[in-house]
Amino acid sequence: MSAMDVMIHSSSFLLPCDETSTGTRYALVVLNQSLPRFTPLLWEHAKLRLCADGGANRIYDELPLFFPNEDALAIRNRSNFLKLYKPDVIKGDMDSIRRDVLDFYINLGTKVIDESHDQDTTDLDKCILYIRHSTLNQETSGLQILATGALGGRFDHEAGNLNVLYRYPDTRIVLLSDDCLIQLLPKTHRHEIHIQSSLEGPHCGLIPIGTPSAKTTTSGLQWDLSNTEMRFGGLISTSNLVKEEKITVESDSDLLWTISIKKTGLSIQDHTP
Amino acid sequence: MDSIRRDVLDFYINLGTKVIDESHDQDTTDLDKCILYIRHSTLNQETSGLQILATGALGGRFDHEAGNLNVLYRYPDTRIVLLSDDCLIQLLPKTHRHEIHIQSSLEGPHCGLIPIGTPSAKTTTSGLQWDLSNTEMRFGGLISTSNLVKEEKITVESDSDLLWTISIKKTGLSIQDHTP
Numbered sequence: 001m002s003a004m005d006v007m008i009h010s011s012s013f014l015l016p017c018d019e020t021s022t023g024t025r026y027a028l029v030v031l032n033q034s035l036p037r038f039t040p041l042l043w044e045h046a047k048l049r050l051c052a053d054g055g056a057n058r059i060y061d062e063l064p065l066f067f068p069n070e071d072a073l074a075i076r077n078r079s080n081f082l083k084l085y086k087p088d089v090i091k092g093d094m095d096s097i098r099r100d101v102l103d104f105y106i107n108l109g110t111k112v113i114d115e116s117h118d119q120d121t122t123d124l125d126k127c128i129l130y131i132r133h134s135t136l137n138q139e140t141s142g143l144q145i146l147a148t149g150a151l152g153g154r155f156d157h158e159a160g161n162l163n164v165l166y167r168y169p170d171t172r173i174v175l176l177s178d179d180c181l182i183q184l185l186p187k188t189h190r191h192e193i194h195i196q197s198s199l200e201g202p203h204c205g206l207i208p209i210g211t212p213s214a215k216t217t218t219s220g221l222q223w224d225l226s227n228t229e230m231r232f233g234g235l236i237s238t239s240n241l242v243k244e245e246k247i248t249v250e251s252d253s254d255l256l257w258t259i260s261i262k263k264t265g266l267s268i269q270d271h272t273p
Numbered sequence: 274m275d276s277i278r279r280d281v282l283d284f285y286i287n288l289g290t291k292v293i294d295e296s297h298d299q300d301t302t303d304l305d306k307c308i309l310y311i312r313h314s315t316l317n318q319e320t321s322g323l324q325i326l327a328t329g330a331l332g333g334r335f336d337h338e339a340g341n342l343n344v345l346y347r348y349p350d351t352r353i354v355l356l357s358d359d360c361l362i363q364l365l366p367k368t369h370r371h372e373i374h375i376q377s378s379l380e381g382p383h384c385g386l387i388p389i390g391t392p393s394a395k396t397t398t399s400g401l402q403w404d405l406s407n408t409e410m411r412f413g414g415l416i417s418t419s420n421l422v423k424e425e426k427i428t429v430e431s432d433s434d435l436l437w438t439i440s441i442k443k444t445g446l447s448i449q450d451h452t453p
Contacts, residue, residue, distance in 0.1 A: 155359075156417075159416060166412040167413055207336070212390065212391060232342070240336070258335040258339075
């Protein structure tokens, strides 16, 4: 019987706000790739919203596109609409954000933190550090950081963002795209993953990025592992399927858990009465 | 054959394209199956200079992407390049010293060296903005991302299989750029 603590995972941030348990508080980081279609839902869940540099361009350009019925695109209404989605902070090296976008949010009162002097850390890194030092983190132990735009694009950027998960194993960070989510499962804990089967799955995987795993054991998957070795160059668990509503994972190595996000059920149109 | 549309399949069957249905084999990825086909083909036997170019291996579901990166690690003796609009990725096997000749009008300057599967105790490079010198790289610590190519020839030597990635320039490669 393992003496390790259990870490419980649930994609409550994909549920409508009124259905979410009150235990977890969310912070949102928007990076510079196309916004996933459920970004307005994440925005609503989050108590602290940051744009990393060019992520501000994405909010400015793309968020109104999710609300075609509200005439958010009409120029006279656009700026009023965008005021409803004002980031608390824009942080990063400021080499991607457009001048007109920056001026717009400065005028709205968004805090802008220029970190162009610091070339050693990625934009996501800088935002994670900001959130960890903020009052949101001190108030609550149930903080979870949601990040969009960390995947796709340049592979070195993506790898750097995956590395942020490994460098802050005690901070709950979820990387989200239209297609999937990724979370770190630290080796220090046994993991229980509660599946929201109307919103995520069934495609999933466990990826030993960084270090091979000598022994991983799971339950609840189509192809469970049983003290199985996983390594790049050999077996890694991809194109697996969730079979039950609760998945358990225990490993000697830090793993990335990834699960697909369903195409239906998360866009604005699905929730408009 | 669970993604190809029926009308598309019929069109190519009619053109004479060979269709090989592997739906019975769920253990290997689509890219894997194609690599095996190419390795067994006459193209591979005719020449020692074979290089396999793959598009569409990145982005989308992350487990698919990881499975495709794993194909590079599982066939270290086969030259495979993964390509997207933004970048390319290649394996640099630890068994060799590597010289990378940069086509600077078409690729770069953004690049990286990523120890995806195993940490590297010692990697040494030349030609990069931030060169490594018997430097340790690992997930959880330092990995080389947002690096820049500084010279036209990059060298890499490592105790670990690394992924080399370099950005592909936005201009100079589209059809419009080549139409007289």
